[in-house]
Amino acid sequence: MTCERLREDPPLPIGSSLAALAATVGAQYRDVAVTITGVSDDSRSVEPGDLYIALPGDNVHGLDFEADAVARGAAAVLSDRPSTLLPTIIVEDPRRWAGPVSSEIYGMPSTALEVFGVTGTNGKTSTTYLLDAALTAAGETVGTITGISISGPAGSSPALRTTPEAAPLQKALASFRDTGATVAAMEVSSHAVTHRRVDGTRFAAMGFTNLARDHLDFHGSMDVYFAAKAALFTPERTALAAIGIDDDYGRLLVATTQVPSWTWSTVDPTADIFGDGIDCGDSGTTFTARTPMGSYDVRLPLLGPHQVRNALAAMTLLAATGRDLGAAVTGFESVAGVPGRLERIDAGQTFLALVDYMHNTAGQRQLLPYLRTLTAGRLIVVVGATGDRDPGKRFPLGRTAAALADVVIVSDESPCSEDPADIRAAVAAGAFAARQAKVVVEPDRRTAFDLAVGLAEPGDVVVVTGRGCDPVQLYGSDVRTFDDRTELRSALRDRI
Numbered sequence: 001m002t003c004e005r006l007r008e009d010p011p012l013p014i015g016s017s018l019a020a021l022a023a024t025v026g027a028q029y030r031d032v033a034v035t036i037t038g039v040s041d042d043s044r045s046v047e048p049g050d051l052y053i054a055l056p057g058d059n060v061h062g063l064d065f066e067a068d069a070v071a072r073g074a075a076a077v078l079s080d081r082p083s084t085l086l087p088t089i090i091v092e093d094p095r096r097w098a099g100p101v102s103s104e105i106y107g108m109p110s111t112a113l114e115v116f117g118v119t120g121t122n123g124k125t126s127t128t129y130l131l132d133a134a135l136t137a138a139g140e141t142v143g144t145i146t147g148i149s150i151s152g153p154a155g156s157s158p159a160l161r162t163t164p165e166a167a168p169l170q171k172a173l174a175s176f177r178d179t180g181a182t183v184a185a186m187e188v189s190s191h192a193v194t195h196r197r198v199d200g201t202r203f204a205a206m207g208f209t210n211l212a213r214d215h216l217d218f219h220g221s222m223d224v225y226f227a228a229k230a231a232l233f234t235p236e237r238t239a240l241a242a243i244g245i246d247d248d249y250g251r252l253l254v255a256t257t258q259v260p261s262w263t264w265s266t267v268d269p270t271a272d273i274f275g276d277g278i279d280c281g282d283s284g285t286t287f288t289a290r291t292p293m294g295s296y297d298v299r300l301p302l303l304g305p306h307q308v309r310n311a312l313a314a315m316t317l318l319a320a321t322g323r324d325l326g327a328a329v330t331g332f333e334s335v336a337g338v339p340g341r342l343e344r345i346d347a348g349q350t351f352l353a354l355v356d357y358m359h360n361t362a363g364q365r366q367l368l369p370y371l372r373t374l375t376a377g378r379l380i381v382v383v384g385a386t387g388d389r390d391p392g393k394r395f396p397l398g399r400t401a402a403a404l405a406d407v408v409i410v411s412d413e414s415p416c417s418e419d420p421a422d423i424r425a426a427v428a429a430g431a432f433a434a435r436q437a438k439v440v441v442e443p444d445r446r447t448a449f450d451l452a453v454g455l456a457e458p459g460d461v462v463v464v465t466g467r468g469c470d471p472v473q474l475y476g477s478d479v480r481t482f483d484d485r486t487e488l489r490s491a492l493r494d495r496i
């Protein structure tokens with residue numbers, strides 16, 4: 001394991017003005033007499049008065065859609081080549097400028113808010129939910145940005161991505177600020193770092209949950225993946241850090257970051273915040289958080305040992321920024337659940353049925369042994385893999401599921417542009433290779449649920465994994481409505 005530096009220019013300072021932009025990067029204005037009132041980096045979301053940031057993509061170029069942007073009222077363009085229709089600021093790398101320019105146009109919202117970032121392979125959404133609950137319990141007005149939704153005082157909208165692109169991110173932060181929020185909690189994916197989506201955002205504190213194999217289709221290697229995460233833990237990005245040291249990458253991060261850091265752990269009592277006496281039941285979890293401010297008995301209405309780690313990550317972020325952990329503990333008790341994360345589906349059945357967004361072996365290794373403790377009977381798992389993502393994950397996903405469960409049903413998730421049979425074959429090969437569980441392959445996801453539910457006996461545990469609360473399956477360009485929670489409930493009702 002090495003600590004690579006991200007081989008890219010550092011983020012530009014917040015407050016780099018549009019006027020300074022030209023001088024700094026030698027940009028050319030084709031015209032100047034325009035008033036900009038907002039920013040968009042997608043023609044389909046342009047509003048009147050916006051600067052349209054036309055990005056060169058892997059598939060198309062934003063300028064391919066300039067007519068659409070003009071029709072929606074774009075006032076000017078920032079791109080790497082001239083627009084034929086609008087005044088253009090030309091820069092070599094528009095992504096490098098998208099964050100700082102968007103931040104400036106919206107009045108540098110991350111300097112008006114206290115922004116908490118949460119990064120890591122697993123646990124970002126859950127930790128952000130826990131932060132929200134804790135801050136709200138302390139009387140603070142919070143905006144949150146997760147892979148599920150963007151939610152602030154003015155309302156909530158479904159998220160398109162874990163971390164929005166730079167322009168919609170700055171717009172969301174500005175909306176939080178303008179509607180009375182004083183603090184924001186957001187997930188920061190490694191894709192967001194590499195695509196410079198969080199350039200232009202100043203964080204009050206950045207939390208690290210863990211790092212495990214994932215997203216190698218995008219990053220290529222674990223070293224590059226870690227470097228993307230580590231690039232968030234620099235003084236230019238964040239004032240403080242809260243780092244989980246239960247894994248090697250967390251320990252490496254603490255050893256190498258220049259940012260003042262607090263640590264948390266469930267195994268190392270020398271961490272600043274230590275989770276002790278963990279008890280995971282089938283309706284909630286308790287533990288004691290030992291902190292420099294005293295010990296706190298925590299009751300989480302969430303299932304699984306991983307949620308202790310996520311709660312510790314949230315508490316450490318709060319402690320680092322000087323907050324009262326008593327209020328945090330009260331807030332945690334009010335968390336009704338995190339959608340699609342070990343979410344119980346109850347339809348009067350005699351066994352436990354759950355939906356969980358586990359989509360890597362690190363998640364399986366945390367959660368499946370815990371689910372095993374909840375049953376004297378059988379653990380039945382529906383597993384698959386998503387298309388257009390690291391194919392190297394598929395065999396291990398099948399093998400780990402079959403090593404830890406009694407019955408494994410391999411089914412489709414979202415094949416995207418790939419042949420679903422290829423994905424199923426790789427997952428099933430892993431499951432058969434484990435030579436442990438009974439393995440069934442059923443392409444149709446709803447039929448797979450019917451099978452799982454039909455096999456379950458009183459006291460068993462059924463968990464359908466991989467999609468969480470995603471509302472659709474993608475088969476090529478065919479978008480099929482399919483929410484695991486709705487379909488599992490329906491399968492349970494049909495059986496009863």
Ligand SMILES: CC(=O)N[C@H]1[C@@H](OP(=O)(O)OP(=O)(O)OC[C@H]2O[C@@H](n3ccc(=O)[nH]c3=O)[C@H](O)[C@@H]2O)O[C@H](CO)[C@@H](O)[C@@H]1O[C@H](C)C(=O)N[C@@H](C)C(=O)N[C@H](CCC(=O)O)C(=O)O
Nearest residue numbers: 041042043055057058059060061062065161162163189191
């Ligand atoms: C690898 C990656 O992140 N790619 C993102 C990137 O794609 P790209 O550069 O190839 O863009 P493109 O599709 O060629 O389009 C070029 C430009 O034309 C614009 N456009 C395109 C069509 C149109 O009608 N109008 C228009 O303006 C696009 O907005 C874009 O700015 O820019 C696109 C537009 O901003 C994103 O949609 C796309 O994310 C794709 C959908 C994606 O799946 N990203 C995933 C991998 C991702 O980011 N995941 C992480 C979560 C990871 C985790 O689970 O932890 C995330 O933060 O969500």
Ligand SMILES: Nc1ncnc2c1ncn2[C@@H]1O[C@H](COP(=O)(O)OP(=O)(O)OP(=O)(O)O)[C@@H](O)[C@H]1O
Nearest residue numbers: 121122123124125126306309341356357358363366
């Ligand atoms: N601390 C953790 N350690 C290991 N696995 C976890 C942890 N927290 C969550 N998980 C697993 O990861 C899944 C996703 O959880 P969550 O949405 O909180 O993480 P995330 O980082 O936001 O994921 P993603 O970026 O893929 O949306 C959960 O359903 C669970 O299976």
